[in-house]
Amino acid sequence: MKSLGIYIHWPWCKTICPYCDFNVKKFEEIDTDTWLKAYIKEIKNISLFTNLKEVKSIYFGGGTPSLISAEFIEKVINFISNNFSISSSVEITIEANPSSTKYNNLYNFKLAGVNRISLGVQSFNNRDLKFLGRDHDSYQAKKAIKHINTLFNKANFDIIYGIPDQKISTFKKELNEIFNFAQSLGHLSIYQLTIEPRTPFYKLLKSGKLNLPSEEKLSDMYFMIQEISERYKLPQYEISNHSTFGHESIHNLGYWRYNQYLGIGPGAHSRVSKNSNRMSLIQIKSPKEWLNAVIKDTNGIANKEILSKNEAAMEVLITGLRLKEFLPNDRFNQFSKLKLEEIIEKPLIKGLIEEGLIESKKSKIRTTSKGKAVLNSILYRFDKVINSNY
Amino acid sequence: MNEISHIRNFAIVAHIDHGKSTLADRMIETCGGLNKREMKAQVLDSMDIERERGITIKAQTVRLSFQAKDGRDYILNLIDTPGHVDFSYEVSRSLAACEGSILLVDSSQGVEAQTLANVYQAIDANHDILIVLNKIDLPASEPEKVKQQIEDVIGIDASESVYISAKTGHGVKDVLEELVIKLSPPSMKSDDELEALLVDSWYDAYLGVVILVRVYNGRIEKGMKLRMMAAESDHIVEKVGVFDPKARDVDSLSAGEIGFVIAGIKQVADTSVGDTLTNSLSPISKPLSGFKPSIPVVFCGLFPIDSGDYIQLKDSLEKLKLNDSSFIFEKENSPALGFGFRCGFLGLLHLEIIQERLEREFKLNLITTAPSVIYKAHFIDGKIIELHNPADWPDPTQIDFVEEPWIKATIMVPDEYLGSVLKLCEDRRGSQEDLSYIGNRAVVVYKLPLNEVVFDFYDRLKSISKGYASFDYQLDNYEKGNLVKMQILVNNEGIDALSMIVNKLRAESRGRVICERLKDLIPRQLFKVPIQAAIGGKVIARETLSAMRKDVLAKCYGGDISRKRKLLEKQKKGKKRMRQFGKIEIPQDAFIAALKIGDD
Ligand SMILES: Nc1nc2c(ncn2[C@@H]2O[C@H](COP(=O)(O)OP(=O)(O)O)[C@@H](O)[C@H]2O)c(=O)[nH]1
Ligand SMILES: C[S@@+](CC[C@H](N)C(=O)[O-])C[C@H]1O[C@@H](n2cnc3c(N)ncnc32)[C@H](O)[C@@H]1O
Ligand code: SF4
Ligand SMILES: [Mg+2]
Numbered sequence: 001m002k003s004l005g006i007y008i009h010w011p012w013c014k015t016i017c018p019y020c021d022f023n024v025k026k027f028e029e030i031d032t033d034t035w036l037k038a039y040i041k042e043i044k045n046i047s048l049f050t051n052l053k054e055v056k057s058i059y060f061g062g063g064t065p066s067l068i069s070a071e072f073i074e075k076v077i078n079f080i081s082n083n084f085s086i087s088s089s090v091e092i093t094i095e096a097n098p099s100s101t102k103y104n105n106l107y108n109f110k111l112a113g114v115n116r117i118s119l120g121v122q123s124f125n126n127r128d129l130k131f132l133g134r135d136h137d138s139y140q141a142k143k144a145i146k147h148i149n150t151l152f153n154k155a156n157f158d159i160i161y162g163i164p165d166q167k168i169s170t171f172k173k174e175l176n177e178i179f180n181f182a183q184s185l186g187h188l189s190i191y192q193l194t195i196e197p198r199t200p201f202y203k204l205l206k207s208g209k210l211n212l213p214s215e216e217k218l219s220d221m222y223f224m225i226q227e228i229s230e231r232y233k234l235p236q237y238e239i240s241n242h243s244t245f246g247h248e249s250i251h252n253l254g255y256w257r258y259n260q261y262l263g264i265g266p267g268a269h270s271r272v273s274k275n276s277n278r279m280s281l282i283q284i285k286s287p288k289e290w291l292n293a294v295i296k297d298t299n300g301i302a303n304k305e306i307l308s309k310n311e312a313a314m315e316v317l318i319t320g321l322r323l324k325e326f327l328p329n330d331r332f333n334q335f336s337k338l339k340l341e342e343i344i345e346k347p348l349i350k351g352l353i354e355e356g357l358i359e360s361k362k363s364k365i366r367t368t369s370k371g372k373a374v375l376n377s378i379l380y381r382f383d384k385v386i387n388s389n390y
Numbered sequence: 391m392n393e394i395s396h397i398r399n400f401a402i403v404a405h406i407d408h409g410k411s412t413l414a415d416r417m418i419e420t421c422g423g424l425n426k427r428e429m430k431a432q433v434l435d436s437m438d439i440e441r442e443r444g445i446t447i448k449a450q451t452v453r454l455s456f457q458a459k460d461g462r463d464y465i466l467n468l469i470d471t472p473g474h475v476d477f478s479y480e481v482s483r484s485l486a487a488c489e490g491s492i493l494l495v496d497s498s499q500g501v502e503a504q505t506l507a508n509v510y511q512a513i514d515a516n517h518d519i520l521i522v523l524n525k526i527d528l529p530a531s532e533p534e535k536v537k538q539q540i541e542d543v544i545g546i547d548a549s550e551s552v553y554i555s556a557k558t559g560h561g562v563k564d565v566l567e568e569l570v571i572k573l574s575p576p577s578m579k580s581d582d583e584l585e586a587l588l589v590d591s592w593y594d595a596y597l598g599v600v601i602l603v604r605v606y607n608g609r610i611e612k613g614m615k616l617r618m619m620a621a622e623s624d625h626i627v628e629k630v631g632v633f634d635p636k637a638r639d640v641d642s643l644s645a646g647e648i649g650f651v652i653a654g655i656k657q658v659a660d661t662s663v664g665d666t667l668t669n670s671l672s673p674i675s676k677p678l679s680g681f682k683p684s685i686p687v688v689f690c691g692l693f694p695i696d697s698g699d700y701i702q703l704k705d706s707l708e709k710l711k712l713n714d715s716s717f718i719f720e721k722e723n724s725p726a727l728g729f730g731f732r733c734g735f736l737g738l739l740h741l742e743i744i745q746e747r748l749e750r751e752f753k754l755n756l757i758t759t760a761p762s763v764i765y766k767a768h769f770i771d772g773k774i775i776e777l778h779n780p781a782d783w784p785d786p787t788q789i790d791f792v793e794e795p796w797i798k799a800t801i802m803v804p805d806e807y808l809g810s811v812l813k814l815c816e817d818r819r820g821s822q823e824d825l826s827y828i829g830n831r832a833v834v835v836y837k838l839p840l841n842e843v844v845f846d847f848y849d850r851l852k853s854i855s856k857g858y859a860s861f862d863y864q865l866d867n868y869e870k871g872n873l874v875k876m877q878i879l880v881n882n883e884g885i886d887a888l889s890m891i892v893n894k895l896r897a898e899s900r901g902r903v904i905c906e907r908l909k910d911l912i913p914r915q916l917f918k919v920p921i922q923a924a925i926g927g928k929v930i931a932r933e934t935l936s937a938m939r940k941d942v943l944a945k946c947y948g949g950d951i952s953r954k955r956k957l958l959e960k961q962k963k964g965k966k967r968m969r970q971f972g973k974i975e976i977p978q979d980a981f982i983a984a985l986k987i988g989d990d
Contacts (some may be wrong), residue, residue, distance in 0.1 A: 007949055061948055192944040219939035240944050241469040261949050269949040280952060314958070315951045351973040355917045376961075377916050383958055 004052040005082060005254040008039065009265030010065040011287045014099065019160075019203075021196035023267035025061050025287055036072055038294040042283075045299040046262045047083055049281060050272045055084045057091040057251035060114075066096035069357045070108035075335065077113040077225060087260050091116055091250040100137035101144040106151050107389060116154040117247075118189070119144055123175055125170075129153060156187035161225075162218050163193055164211045171221055174227075179232040186189045186247035190225055191240045226347060226369050237324045239372045255320045258331060259302055266290040266300075271315075277335065278312040280305055309335045310386055317382050321375060326364035338386060339366065348381045393438065394646040397573045398468045399604070400520075401484050403512050404494035405443070405502035405860060406954055410525040413494060414452070414470055415563070418635055420562050421454040423465070451589075451602060451648055452635040458570045466569060467648040469589075472510075483510050483663060487589045487604035490518035490573035493540075496714040497553070498530035501828060503540050503802045503860035509544055518573045522549050522565055527555040535565055535829075543828050576606070576646030583674050584608030586667040588618065589648070597629070599655040603667060604648050607677065611642035615670035618652055619677045624670045625653035658712050660839050664962030686734025687795065687865060688741055688844050689724050690889065691759035693730030695978055697917065700729045704751035707731060709743060717744055722779070726887040726969060726981060728755055732779055738844055757981060760890045761844040766793040766868055780889040783875040788925065793814050793984040794871040795840040798823070800850070803859040808832045810854040818842035819893060837866060841891065845900075854880035876901055876930070880908065880923045881915075881974050897923070901931035904984060910981035916939035919974055929942060 012027040014021075058080060060073065093116040094109055101119065101184060109117075121141045123129050123214040141157075148155045159178055161171060166325065177316035182188035195212070197206050213221070229235055234242040238256060241249065254261055263270045267290075282294045282303040284290040294300040299373065307315070313336035320327035329340040335344075341363045343349055350356040357378060371378055404410045425465060454466040469484040485491065485820065491512040495505055495816050511518060521540060523533045537548040552568055554561030577587075585607040594600050603610065610616065616625050629652040631639045643649040657659060666677035679915025694703045707719050722732040735741040741761065748754045765777045768790045799820075801989040803811050805827075815822070815836045824835035838847070843863070851859050878888035892900055908921050914933055923931040944956060 009948075059530055191944075192940075194944055215940050222940060237637070239942060255949055255951070263949050270947065270953065280950070297534070311955065314955055316960075318954045347973065359914060372942065374916055374938055374941045376943065376958075377938060379958055380961060381651065383962060 002052055003056040003259045004054060004084070005057040005059065005251050005259065005261040006043070006055055007059045007061060007251075007261060007263045007265075007268055008065075008076060009061060009263065009268040010063040010068060011266045013062065013064045014067070014097075015133070019193060019195070021194075021199055022063065023285055027067065029063075032069070032072060034295060035291065036299075038291050039076055041262045042085065042294050042300050043079060045301075046264055046270060046281065046295075047281065049270065049274075050260055050262065052260055053085050053363055054232070055080060055090060056087045056212060057093070057254060059092075059251040060094040060349070062095055064100060065094050066100045066109075070105070070112040070183075071115065073109060074389050076083060076114035079134055089250075090359060093118055093249070093251055093300065095120065096144070098141045098144045099134075101147065103147045106147050108149055115152065117148045117152050117156070118249075119148060119155070119345060121145070121157040121161070122160045124181075125174060125175075128166070131163060135360045142181070145185065149184055155185040155226065156189055156243075156249065157181065157185065159188065160193050161189045162192050162213055162275075163188060164213075164219075165220065166213055168217060168224070172224060175228050179228055179234060182234055182242065183232050183244070186234075187241070187243040187249065188229075188234060189241050192222070210252055216286075222373055223369075226372035235324070236369065236372075238239040239322045239375065251325075256323050258316050258319050265299075274306055277309070278307045278315070278335070280307055293307070302329065309337065313386060314379075314383060318379060321365075321367045321378065322372070326361060326366045329363050343382070343385055346385050348385055351382065352378060394578055394644075396573055397465045397646040398460060398490065398573045399465065399469070399488040399570050399576060399646070399648060400490045400492060400573055401469045401481075401512070401517075401568060401693060402492045402494050402891075403471060403481070403505075404505040405496070405508075407497075407839060408494050408496040408499065408502075408505070408726070409556040410470070410494055410937040411525065413522070413562070415552070416469060416556050416559050416562045417454060417466075417566065417932075418452060420559070420566065420734050421456050428832075429826065437443055441461075451633055453632040453648070454566075455634070456566050458568070461568075464570050465647075466566065468957070481508055482515075485515045485517065485588060486664075487587060488517065489576055490520065490569070491515075492569070493519050493521045494743075495521070495523055495536055495540065496525050497526045497536050498525050498537045500532075501543055501802075503800045503833075503862040506544070506802075506833075507862040507864075508770075509546075513546075516930050517988040519546060520565070520568050520572045521546070521551040522550055523551050524552045524556050527558055527560070530733075539828055543833075560653050567754040571861070575833035576644040579607045580606045583672060584610060584667065584669040585678060586610060586643075588661060588665040588667055588676055590663060590769055591655075591661040591785065592714075593658050597652050599652070599658055599661065599865075601651050601653070601655070601661055602648070603643065605643050605645055607645050608669065609642045609644035610651055610667070616651070617668050618665050619668060621660060622925055623654055623660065628652045628654055652685050686718055686736060687763060687840065688737055688761050689764070690741060690761045691724065691727065691730050691733045691757075691779075692745065693722075693724065693727035693757045693759070693887075694874075695755040696758055697728040702752065703731065703754055703756070705750070706748050706754060707733070709752075710747060716740070722781075723874060726779075726838070726885050727759070727978075730757075734778065738892075747873055754948055757978065758885075759887050761966065762845060763795050763840045763893060763921050765871075765873065765891060768792065777891075780875050780891050781886055782889065786874070792873045793868040794873060795841050795868055796837050796866045797843060797863040798866045799836050799838050799861060799863040801859055801861050802828070802833050803830055804857050805830050805832055807855040807858060808834070811851065813858060814850055815856060818847060819896070838863075839869075839893070840865070841895075841919065842893075867937075874925045877924050878904055878908070879920070879924055880912070880976065881919045881972060882922075883971050885971070885976075885981075888906065888984060894925070895927060900928045905931045905933040907984050908980065909933040909935050911983050912976055915974045916960050917973075 011023055011025050013024050014027055016026055021232050025047060092114045094114050094117045122132050122134055124138045126137050162177045195201050225235055234244055236242055237248055247285040260272050266287045272279050281301055283300045284293055284302040290300045313332055316332045331367045332340045344360050356368055359366055359368055393662050398565055402410045413960045418487045423628045446629055451469045456464045456466050458464055468485055471481045471484045491936050493509050525531055526533055531554050537551055540548040554563050582761055586603045586605045589602055589604055590602040592600055597768055610630055611953055612630055614628055616627050630643055631637050631651040668674045717735050718734040719731040722730050762778050767777055769788055770790045801811060818835040818838055820838040822836055826833050832940055849863055872894045873891055874894045876890055877884045905923055907923045916938055918937045919935040968977050
């Protein structure tokens, strides 16, 4: 029961948020027909790299794919179903911004085959929304959630925390509101604000104008989220993701379980099996160049490489240790010369277990909630063990 | 052959920065030793570091030809002397080769600690002394007052002092004239048996080992067989020459002269400074009194930051040693720092200079461990062992007692800073020997344990006196000390590179400083890390580094896992200079910073 996911990247947004580091561009007049042709052609191209036939999930991400017409979405979905077999339980998600989420749009997306919405709320606090450079307010966000709730069985919204000057006490109040809404949708993604190089926020930070919460505060916020989420029965199933039972994102779980997936659109990544190895494909990043390459040349691939066994093994950990569920040893051992059973006996990793950052059960492992907060440092140790044989 | 009555051999003694090198340059210029183009400022400070730091490290010599007012041509041999306390030994050796000294005093500063120390050495060497007051071009110059000071403090007649500005050249000719008049020419015996002193030796890439000699009697010439009496070795003289200031070959060096000799000597280590040279065919029976060899008093470990540089460090140390026999080194292995060398130096500045030369000339990145002095451990069974590495500290139960070296320090400081200086000396276990005044400046003499001085005394002294205190010291004696080995433990593991020998009463405060410093320097780890200072099994200071709490990428960028993988690889590169200690990693910078003396 090998699962395949397909990701479609739509790189356009109405405005670019000052923290955003995704492959996005400010929306300009584009020839929609040409773009549709390109996506369809490229889905065909990339599909040749896998021998899996059954698609378990499709994800329209961005950017702001809610700016695309339902007709466009439907044609893409149809093309995929003509070239693959679509699982009866397929999950088809589209990311939506509150500023472009009218009831009618949502309804048409639903008719087109979309069965899950991921809404970029970011905050219910207008001051923070403004700070984040968003083009919606909390009223619009709440209304969008209401519409989604009436139309869709599965949905999510995104929240960002760790915003400059954010206070623990106000955040706690906000969390209750957030989880109330999350409970109605069954899923919540709650991300700590990351300051990415080359973004406007990064420049502010460097010039000392961004008063980010301290590591202590961020940690307090993180654990507060865990505590409240348990109360609302939306436990963490991935570092930044919470859901009621059965409402997890099938598509995203595919990444974290290191399943195969195809990424189509500017800058999108694929991971496919190649004999007993993993192959990585990366699409051309610039939207214009990608379109040109796909339409005029053979395909939009910028980079294609077979990952080394150790690289693939590290990727299994990078993704799998984000989850609450245990990471089965065979997922790791299929790539790594050093088996998971041996690795957890190494002093560097044993220390992690002793300190309650990692748990092991029948040589399967997982990070604890405390461990997830410091996953970077944990991965660094694994890397050391795997690549330097410590 | 030069007429001995036309020779004057002299040194310049001065406190640092009073203008010795500048005056030497002016004299060379005046005597036409170098043309303008060749005349770089301070030609005698030839090493880059000397020029940059403006201090003279190794004594250099130059021969000047001067036609005096009396119409005769004189040969003036100047031996430049180092101007820092660490090298006071080299001062004494330079003085031994001359008959007279210029006492050079900055007329805007007056007498300083090294002025005193050096002039007393010159007096002890029976020198004729010419007093020269420099920097009279400065508005703050007060030559009359300084003259009075010299008479009061040093007790020599200053009425015939020469006023100069080494900077403008004013009065420099007068200095040369006075040298001819005031200083005695060398004397010589009636026979002509060769008697010469080995003043210095160094390695030259083209010439091999070069020895600097002062001939007292007889002569040295090309082709003769030279005997080094203490070394008990014979060498054929290949080349004889003088520096004017460029090396120039001459036929011979005769009584009263100073010059260099090349005699097929393999390494500097085969020569011993202060040795007597004589003719192998007709040797004299009794050597000259010579002088004691210099001994290292400060020790530390030098480790390459990149362990791959070990061999290069070894080669570089050997090369430096060719030119500087006063430091020593031996292999050392440290779990914290890897392979390196235990090195001995004349003092802290000497240590810094060698370290800097290794880094600059040999492009090495080094870690220097805490400096230590030589302790004498007296064992219960009567054995006595010298120790300069905390790693070698014996089991305390076997030790009867330990002795540590003390110095006698002379500090001169303006009255307003006296209080802080006294406090510093008392804090460092000093005992006051004398306190007097020169004008409004205090002269304090303290006995101090050397291990308190090598820690950061000099830097502290400078900072509490805003740079006005001057300092000189001499090794005094060994005394019983209440000494213990203090260990630093990080996550319960001893970090050998940070161990040190301390006075028991001072251990706690020093331990606390280091623990606090490490707490700031070591990045947070996945769990909390105790940082402790301990004596034996007993913890005397403790800090806790709290655990890292948040370090995660909130968002996994869609299917872009490569991004995270690349980030990890970048992080790994950034951590190249980490050292593993059991469960934790400590960046090497943390050791370096914790060991850095003088900024707490
Ligand atoms: N104004 C002035 N400065 C001088 C004079 N002689 C030396 N200096 C300066 O004093 C500093 C120390 O001189 P230097 O010759 O290196 O002193 P040394 O340490 O005794 O060798 C340098 O910056 C010189 O330029 C002088 O006659 N007048
Ligand atoms: C790929 S974005 C697209 C969603 C949609 N365009 C929007 O912004 O509403 C998915 C989510 O990533 C989160 N995100 C983007 N940049 C982030 C950053 N620098 N730090 C934390 N979260 C971020 C936001 O919550 C955003 O909703
Ligand atoms: S709308 Fe979403 S994708 Fe677009 S710039 Fe903002 S955060 Fe990025
Ligand atoms: Mg000088």
